[in-house]
Amino acid sequence: MTSYDTIIIGAGPAGMMAAISSAFYGNKTLLLEKNRRLGKKLAGTGGGRCNVTNNGSLEDLLEGIPGNGRFLYSVFSQFDNHDIIRFFEENGVKLKVEDHGRVFPTTDRSQTIIKALEMKMLELGVDIRTDTEVVSVKKVEDLFRVRTADQEFATGKLIVTTGGKSYPSTGSTGFGHEIARHFKMEVTDLEAAESPILTDFPHKALQGISLDEVTLRYGKHVITHDLLFTHFGLSGPAALRLSSFVSGGEVAELDFLPQMSPEELAAYLAQQREKSIKNTLKALVPERVADFLASDFPEKVKHLNPSQTQALIDKLKKLPIPITGKMSLARSFVTKGGVDLREINPKTLESKKVPGLHFAGEVLDINAHTGGFNITYCLCTGWVAGMPHY
Ligand SMILES: Cc1cc2nc3c(=O)[nH]c(=O)nc-3n(C[C@H](O)[C@H](O)[C@H](O)COP(=O)(O)OP(=O)(O)OC[C@H]3O[C@@H](n4cnc5c(N)ncnc54)[C@H](O)[C@@H]3O)c2cc1C
Structure with a gap:
């Protein structure tokens, strides 16, 4: 069984950023994604152009995140939308700001963003496994055992970034909620948000x-x-x-x-x-x-x-x-509800009950307007969950 310092389940914006931050701080990091490609849902945002963030003020962000945005004060004090913009620019992606503060790559192509995230992960030595579905997670003493169809991995730090339950064809089928329930954590009711x-x-x-x-x-x-x-x-x-x-x-x-x-x-x-x-x-x-x-x-x-x-x-x-x-939850853009925030340390995104278990992105009970607000909180919670907190 191979061991890692950090294992991340799900390669959406939250998972990819968690992997980058974990590896940036020197941790041996594994990212597991069941789809063949990274960031499938992210690719479809902003009409296929990837609405990577929003360049508004902190107040604008909180207004754009009507579902429990206030939980994110501590996250945004560590990594915010301006850090996202700096991150992409430092990694060779030119960005532009459109109406309502929406930020896009100047190429108008989602792949520009996804490629930049992938290149950064490879540069930092993240072990990326696509086509690899996690089927179960358990904790044995201090280590999480993460199982796929044919392998088992061990880690002291597990980050769950499996998304919500909308557009399940992109991979977000609610597996992270099952992990939370397995560890006797509360999951609030899941509902459609941002629905046509x-x-x-x-x-x-x-x-x-x-x-x-x-x-x-x-x-x-x-x-x-x-x-x-x-x-x-x-x-x-x-x-x-x-x-x-x-x-x-x-x-x-x-x-x-x-x-x-x-x-x-x-x-x-x-x-x-x-x-x-x-x-x-x-x-x-x-x-x-x-x-x-x-x-x-x-x-x-x-x-x-x-x-x-x-x-x-x-x-x-x-x-x-x-x-x-x-439209139903499956055909809505965003899931309202998720892992109960009362169970999560807002500074580290670690479970209060289960040491080492972290959640980031839409799997949490946070929902935002389209316009880059979801992606912003997903990237920021990903970064914060991946970094060490002493
Ligand atoms: C059509 C559409 C347009 C949108 N437009 C915008 C927009 O313009 N602005 C905005 O802010 N937001 C937008 N959103 C919302 C935004 O895309 C999501 O909030 C965001 O992608 C969630 O990121 P995440 O990393 O938490 O999860 P996801 O992006 O859902 O990624 C989760 C990943 O986990 C993987 N996974 C799940 N279970 C397993 C498992 N068992 N093993 C391995 N991997 C697993 C999935 O395959 C998936 O790749 C849009 C959503 C949709 C559907």
Whole structure:
């Protein structure tokens, strides 16, 4: 049986960063991943471009991590989003900042990020085994015994970075929660978060359109961000963020032009009297949205009577969207719930009950908005779990 100082289960962002930090501090490190390739879920983030972090302030980060972000104060004081940016730049990856502080590689390719992590692990001598699924873990005296189909490894420090339970096709099937339960640790209820929303809406006409900076309103919740019309309803950051406040049966309102008041819109329409409604709207919204909105009205702006003008303004500013449900956990971007944080030392990410057992990334009861916030806390908890604490 081969022994290592540190064994890490799962090569997502948390696991790869844990391996780098462990090896950086001089530990003999083994990383086990059941997929053939590293970072399968990470590769799909940011539309395949890898939204590697967010360059906001600490306050922005905590706001972007609505699920137990405050647990991360100590983690972020040791390694934060600026350290992530420095790490990649020092390792030859050029980064750029897009809207809402989202950070991407300038290549717009996830593989740039995954390759950089892999090269760093190889440079530091991490033993990386892909296509290697861990099937059981037990502790015998002070050592963890980690079993795969045909091998057994031993370590004094085990880091579990197996992710949550969403998109199980990427490998995150909840094995880490089983390890926690095996060691009699609590796992909070697992639920879908950042879920695409199902709507009863004539979305055929709008399918595939993405909108920048529109507002979705439901009750007191007002979310201004990008939105995507899909074949089932709504996705994109605005819909994903709204998803935690709805379950189905609600009617949300969509404001296509949050930067213009109804009065400004009325004044604008009054200036365009001789033009067609379609052309007038095309100056404000994408062409297909303009066609959709104009379809119930006469051809020219000057032919609108006062109640039709009001109806058009309402359609632009508060289009009702009946919500029928949201995607299941398996088809949501993020898992809410996980290893109970009361069982975890926030400074070291070690189990309070089981010395040597650490958890990092989405396997923990932490959930964040897309936009780089999940990846940020996964990379940062990975680094902190991998480093020694004296
Ligand atoms: C489509 C999509 C888009 C997203 N976009 C964004 C975004 O833009 N911004 C953002 O912040 N977040 C985004 N997320 C969320 C983000 O990708 C995850 O939060 C993050 O990848 C979790 O990292 P992790 O390292 O904890 O786990 P994962 O990335 O899930 O990695 C866990 C790894 O553990 C391995 N594993 C599991 N069990 C075993 C086992 N028994 N043996 C060996 N290996 C095992 C898995 O194969 C997997 O590779 C997105 C998620 C999805 C699905």
